[in-house]
Amino acid sequence: MDEQPRLMHSHTGVGMAGHPGLPQHMQEGTGGTDGDGRKQDIGDILQQIMTITDQSLDEAQARKHALNCHRMKPALFNVLCEIKEKTVLSIRGAQEEEPPDPQLMRLDNMLLAEGVSGPEKGGGSAAAAAAAAASGGAGADNSAEHSDYRAKLSQIRQIYHTELEKYEQACNEFTTHVMNLLREQSRTRPISPKEIERMVNIIHRKFSSIQMQLKQSTCEAVMILRSRFLDARRKRRNFNKQATEILNEYFYSHLSNPYPSEEAKEELAKKCAITVAQVSNWFGNKRIRYKKNIGKFQEEANMYAARTAVNAANASSHGSQANSPSTPNSAGETGSPCQKVLKEKE
C-alpha cells in the first residue's frame, strides 16, 4: 500500500500530450470497447470518493482500502496531480513570507519588560524592582505594597504561562493532526510537502493571532495593576522626625549654597534612610519654599543655625572628635551660620 505514488513532487514529469487534463496512459485506449469501460471505472471511483464521507467509519475505511487497490486509482491520481500542479502554480507566490507583526513585537517587548514573559525570577521582576527603587523604598510600610504588587504580577504571569502552554499544546496537537490527515490524504490526492508546510504555517498564524489576544489582555492586566501600584506609590508618607532634622540641619548650615553634591546627597540619603531622589526632591521643595517665604522660616533657620554652631563648638573643644552629623564634609562652611542666615534673609 505504501509503495504507490504519494506526494506530487514525484509526478512532476507526467505528460499531457494528448487530451488536456488526461495523462497519456489514460488516453491510449480511446475508441475501443475498453474506453467506455474505463470511463465507467473512473465514474465509479469519483462517485465513491464523493460519497465516502457519508459512510460510517468502518465502511469508509474499507472503501478507502478498496479505492487504493483499484486498478484505475494511479491514473486518477495522476490526473489530480496534473490539475493540482496547475492550480498550485496560481496559488504559489500569493502568500509570501510576511514581516513580523509590529504589534506582536510591541506586546512581546512589553511583556518581557514587565517581567511576565521573561525568565522566572522568583516572583520578582525588573519592573517591580524599578518601581521599588523609584518609590523611595523607605521603611517597611511600602514593602507590603510591593509584595502585593509582586503577588498580583506573578499571578498574572502564571495565568499567562498556563494559557500560553495550553495554546501551544493545542496548536501542536492540531498541527500534528492536520499533518497526519494530509499525509493520509496524500494517498488519494496530490499533496506536496510544501503544501503541508504552508498549511502548518496557516495553522500557526491562526494560533499566534489567538496568542496575540492573550498577550494583549495580559498587557492590559499588567497596565491596570501597574497604574494601581503607581497610584499607591503616590500615597506619600512624611519622613520621620530624625530624617527631617538631618535634612534641615544640612540645609540651614549650607544656606548660602543649599545645593548638596551628589556625594552629600548620598550621605544624607543613607542617614535618613531615604533615596537620593527623595533628598533631591526635599531640597528642591525646601529651596523654593524657603525663598518664597523667608520670614516664615526665620525661626526654624535660627534654631538649626544655633544647633549647628553648638555642634561645631563641641567638635572643636573635643579636638579630634568625629564630624558633626549635620556637616559631614563641609566644616569650612559652618563658620558663622547665624550671620549667613541673616545675610540671606536680607
Place this chain on the structure above:
DNA sequence: ACGAATGATTCATC
C-alpha cells in the same frame, strides 16, 4: 471639616 504642611510629579528653562 478645614487649611497648612509636605513629598512627589510635571513642565519649562538653562
Place this chain on the structure above:
DNA sequence: GATGAATCATTCGT
C-alpha cells in the same frame, strides 16, 4: 541632567 516653579495628592494639626 539639574533646577525652578507650579501643581497634585496626601498627611497632619486644629
